[in-house]
Amino acid sequence: MFDKFKQLKNLKDMQEAMEKEAITVARQGVEITINGKFEVQEVSINPKLEKKEQEIVIKQCFNEAVKKLQMNLAQKFSGML
Secondary structure, eight states, X not given: OHHHHHHHHHHHHHHHHHXXXXXXXXXXXXXXXXXXXXXXXXEEOOTTSOHHXXXXXXXXXXXXXXXXXXXXXXXXXXXXX
């Protein structure tokens, strides 16, 4: 029974740590920040880029930020499970 409480506490700790995690990726003047719940927190664009370039760079930044966040969270929580 106490093992279940310990597991619940570990899950709650993991959830709180995830909420505090954030990753920012910047390329060509475009910057995206996402949090540990994979929500976009901030987006800054580069007005000097054309629309199509802007779209490509935003997509690249977002995908890179997601990958980095996944890696960070996996490393952080691999020892907690």
